[in-house]
Amino acid sequence: MTLETPPGYEAFTxxxxxxxxxxxxxxxxxxxxxxxLWQVSEVGDxxxxxxxxxxxxxxxxxxxxxxxxxxxxGESWPLPLERAFFEHAALVEHGRHAPERLPKVYHFDQTxxxxxxxxxxxxxxxxxxxxxxxxxxxxxxxxxxxxxETLFKTSxxxxxxxxxxxxxxxxxxxxELCRITEELIFTDPYREAELNRHTSxxxxxxxxxFREDTPLKCAAQELKLRFLGDAQALIHGDLHTxxxxxxANDTRAIDPEFAFYGPMGFDIGAVLGNLLLAYFxxxxxxxxxxxxxxxxxxxxxxIEAIWEGFEARFRGLWNEAPRGDGVVAGLFTAPTDGPALxxxxxxxxxxxxxxxxxxxxxxMIRRIFGLAHVEDLESIADPExxxxxxxxxxxxxxELVLFGAQVTSVRDVAPAARFHRLR
Amino acid sequence: MTLETPPGYEAFTxxxxxxxxxxxxxxxxxxxxxxxLWQVSEVGDxxxxxxxxxxxxxxxxxxxxxxxxxxxxGESWPLPLERAFFEHAALVEHGRHAPERLPKVYHFDQTxxxxxxxxxxxxxxxxxxxxxxxxxxxxxxxxxxxxxETLFKTSxxxxxxxxxxxxxxxxxxxxELCRITEELIFTDPYREAELNRHTSxxxxxxxxxFREDTPLKCAAQELKLRFLGDAQALIHGDLHTxxxxxxANDTRAIDPEFAFYGPMGFDIGAVLGNLLLAYFxxxxxxxxxxxxxxxxxxxxxxIEAIWEGFEARFRGLWNEAPRGDGVVAGLFTAPTDGPALxxxxxxxxxxxxxxxxxxxxxxMIRRIFGLAHVEDLESIADPExxxxxxxxxxxxxxELVLFGAQVTSVRDVAPAARFHRLR
Numbered sequence: 001m002t003l004e005t006p007p008g009y010e011a012f013t014x015x016x017x018x019x020x021x022x023x024x025x026x027x028x029x030x031x032x033x034x035x036x037l038w039q040v041s042e043v044g045d046x047x048x049x050x051x052x053x054x055x056x057x058x059x060x061x062x063x064x065x066x067x068x069x070x071x072x073x074g075e076s077w078p079l080p081l082e083r084a085f086f087e088h089a090a091l092v093e094h095g096r097h098a099p100e101r102l103p104k105v106y107h108f109d110q111t112x113x114x115x116x117x118x119x120x121x122x123x124x125x126x127x128x129x130x131x132x133x134x135x136x137x138x139x140x141x142x143x144x145x146x147x148x149e150t151l152f153k154t155s156x157x158x159x160x161x162x163x164x165x166x167x168x169x170x171x172x173x174x175x176e177l178c179r180i181t182e183e184l185i186f187t188d189p190y191r192e193a194e195l196n197r198h199t200s201x202x203x204x205x206x207x208x209x210f211r212e213d214t215p216l217k218c219a220a221q222e223l224k225l226r227f228l229g230d231a232q233a234l235i236h237g238d239l240h241t242x243x244x245x246x247x248a249n250d251t252r253a254i255d256p257e258f259a260f261y262g263p264m265g266f267d268i269g270a271v272l273g274n275l276l277l278a279y280f281x282x283x284x285x286x287x288x289x290x291x292x293x294x295x296x297x298x299x300x301x302x303i304e305a306i307w308e309g310f311e312a313r314f315r316g317l318w319n320e321a322p323r324g325d326g327v328v329a330g331l332f333t334a335p336t337d338g339p340a341l342x343x344x345x346x347x348x349x350x351x352x353x354x355x356x357x358x359x360x361x362x363x364m365i366r367r368i369f370g371l372a373h374v375e376d377l378e379s380i381a382d383p384e385x386x387x388x389x390x391x392x393x394x395x396x397x398x399e400l401v402l403f404g405a406q407v408t409s410v411r412d413v414a415p416a417a418r419f420h421r422l423r
Numbered sequence: 424m425t426l427e428t429p430p431g432y433e434a435f436t437x438x439x440x441x442x443x444x445x446x447x448x449x450x451x452x453x454x455x456x457x458x459x460l461w462q463v464s465e466v467g468d469x470x471x472x473x474x475x476x477x478x479x480x481x482x483x484x485x486x487x488x489x490x491x492x493x494x495x496x497g498e499s500w501p502l503p504l505e506r507a508f509f510e511h512a513a514l515v516e517h518g519r520h521a522p523e524r525l526p527k528v529y530h531f532d533q534t535x536x537x538x539x540x541x542x543x544x545x546x547x548x549x550x551x552x553x554x555x556x557x558x559x560x561x562x563x564x565x566x567x568x569x570x571x572e573t574l575f576k577t578s579x580x581x582x583x584x585x586x587x588x589x590x591x592x593x594x595x596x597x598x599e600l601c602r603i604t605e606e607l608i609f610t611d612p613y614r615e616a617e618l619n620r621h622t623s624x625x626x627x628x629x630x631x632x633f634r635e636d637t638p639l640k641c642a643a644q645e646l647k648l649r650f651l652g653d654a655q656a657l658i659h660g661d662l663h664t665x666x667x668x669x670x671a672n673d674t675r676a677i678d679p680e681f682a683f684y685g686p687m688g689f690d691i692g693a694v695l696g697n698l699l700l701a702y703f704x705x706x707x708x709x710x711x712x713x714x715x716x717x718x719x720x721x722x723x724x725x726i727e728a729i730w731e732g733f734e735a736r737f738r739g740l741w742n743e744a745p746r747g748d749g750v751v752a753g754l755f756t757a758p759t760d761g762p763a764l765x766x767x768x769x770x771x772x773x774x775x776x777x778x779x780x781x782x783x784x785x786x787m788i789r790r791i792f793g794l795a796h797v798e799d800l801e802s803i804a805d806p807e808x809x810x811x812x813x814x815x816x817x818x819x820x821x822e823l824v825l826f827g828a829q830v831t832s833v834r835d836v837a838p839a840a841r842f843h844r845l846r
Contacts, residue, residue, distance in 0.1 A: 161602060168595055217760070222770075331614050331640050
């Protein structure tokens with residue numbers, strides 16, 4: 001390692017991790033036996049970190065350790081180790097509100113930039129399940145729960161102002177990770193940038209078109225200003241389908257190292273946008289045309305079910321526990337207050353849907369024209385077919401970014417997706 | 424003093440201040456001579472602090488010291504001394520951007536919660552000038568400059584994201600002062616609250632009506648959410664006409680102890696709303712009906728000139744120095760980018776005008792139904808006449824809060840003000 005790291009930091013290997021874990025009693029006990037009986041394997045396939053699975057006679061754990069650079073790019077792009085600090089804080093804070101939807105945390109070591117947490121098994125990454133065409137009957141319900149609980153309960157609708165400002169202050173330091181989002185999502189896809197890539201030459205003309213699409217660029221900057229300044233709730237910050245681990249009966253959100261106080265729609269949009277990418281990529285995963293028709297339909301239903309489940313639960317929390325300083329419940333106690341307050345909540349939810357669709361569209365575009373792509377599309381070997389899927393996705397994404405605020409119902413999304421797939 | 428204060432803090436009196444100042448070389452030198460030759464008088468007429476003027480043979484200074492409670496209410500409402508810390512930080516930060524529009528700072532003592540600053544003389548508080556019917560030919564130009572420079576240059580349109588987050592983080596701790604605003608402006612006027620007062624019985628029915636005006640209460644809460652979460656720029660936080668010191672040729676903003684990262688429209692609205700209160704109170708300061716017609720017209724012209732001057736300067740800064748991370752200038756270099764980018768800026772300014780009018784309306788209402796009133800109206804001895812002025816102001820204020828976002832030009836405000844005065 002040539003990059004300078006703080007004293008005490010070392011990047012572990014499968015060979016060196018065991019003796020470190022043996023010195024943490026709660027972890028050693030959970031694994032059982034001792035290091036010689038532990039199997040350690042590095043499984044990180046993300047862009048930024050080392051991830052180890054450690055199996056012992058009594059149980060297993062996952063160890064996630066930050067590297068001082070962006071793994072996807074290399075040591076030329078240094079990245080502060082403190083992100084493990086913010087990831088841990090977000091796991092704890094979100095875990096308080098939706099404990100069943102996050103991995104349990106067993107140990108945190110700030111110097112080593114390392115978190116020991118629950119080994120989710122037999123969970124797989126949702127993205128892989130979507131590529132395989134697997135139906136998850138509880139997915140929408142779980143994601144709706146995750147989003148509603150974590151976003152509502154870290155917002156001004158639930159917290160006292162002073163409490164919220166303290167959390168907001170804490171996450172103000174997670175600027176380096178935010179900067180990645182600012183550049184890779186809100187800026188680079190709309191200009192020539194060294195790190196950009198796309199399916200070429202098939203998408204060359206369209207990439208140029210996007211760089212010259214002034215209304216789209218303006219919309220991207222409008223959303224960037226929201227990302228920079230709208231401290232609505234503690235958001236995960238990177239909630240794509242690679243940050244969700246699933247089984248038939250369980251769903252967990254991992255990797256909140258991008259967490260900070262930002263617009264709620266950024267998290268919701270990450271889920272919806274990545275589901276739409278999964279939808280448009282199905283054509284690349286069919287053995288014969290139409291084979292995945294039913295699955296495509298299922299994905300679109302999940303988008304509706306996630307939003308509608310989220311909205312119902314969010315409104316439920318707002319109606320039942322309106323204790324935040326943001327909207328003082330004591331102002332609305334007369335019977336005549338009911339309808340106007342309900343209309344106010346309708347407007348709030350409508351705006352949030354618009355935000356979610358717009359940010360969702362941004363997340364789709366960056367996966368096709370930016371640095372980091374998604375396996376849903378990348379795994380389509382035939383570049384013609386992949387480019388065709390990508391063009392359809394871009395058609396909807398652009399529409400969402402520009403006009404998402406005018407969409408009045410999440411039920412309008414599926415017809416739009418079908419239209420862009422078939423036109 | 425029965426309230427506990429930190430070690431080292433003492434509230435000064437005119438008798439004890441001199442020897443303290445004598446130990447600060449830069450201040451002692453500025454005053455000249457020594458304590459026996461200095462005249463100290465306490466002149467604070469605000470709600471929260473001690474303010475001393477110290478005159479020496481060579482010059483004079485103002486000393487502002489925070490008290491550990493709200494002066495207007497008494498020791499029953501404690502208030503953290505740290506607000507002097509935030510006031511000083513805001514004076515420094517805003518002073519960097521608009522040095523001619525703020526008092527110079529000579530000394531800051533965190534333990535004593537005390538700022539020694541320029542003695543503005545022969546300045547008077549703008550509010551008093553407005554009550555007297557004095558015309559200030561440079562007022563609009565100066566206020567426009569103040570607002571444009573301080574708001575633009577602390578926003579994401581000018582700052583790098585990491586830099587802005589650090590400033591934002593710093594001011595996250597100024598929660599107690601923010602809480603005063605949250606309660607006294609956004610909440611209490613719309614409910615029965617012990618501290619509320621109004622011209623009674625003349626305004627009793629209207630006060631009740633406002634507490635039952637559900638759309639208005641919803642709008643107030645919508646704006647409160649913006650105040651709590653929209654970290655657009657470092658705002659003064661209390662920029663009413665009592666925070667502006669004026670002469671015929673000079674204008675300065677003082678008292679930014681409420682400063683934090685919030686919506687720009689809150690500052691602009693504070694100025695506009697307080698000018699509108701001055702407008703509606705003129706009827707109470709005329710020796711004969713119509714005597715102040717010209718002055719009324721002048722006030723309305725100031726509202727237009729302040730907004731238009733602000734907008735021109737703000738747009739100028741944006742066009743000339745677009746170096747912030749919020750809207751990346753490098754994205755808009757093609758000739759075809761011009762019109763759409765201009766339309767984007769138009770939308771930005773339109774939204775800001777709407778915010779300013781809405782927050783301005785909120786500031787007007789709180790001065791009539793809340794705890795802290797304004798001398799413009801309070802000094803009208805005849806309660807019937809005062810109530811009449813207040814009712815007219817409330818008519819416009821309610822309209823601004825509810826429909827300010829739909830106003831397309833600041834030039835629509837004056838006719839609305841005239842209408843509400845005469846109806």
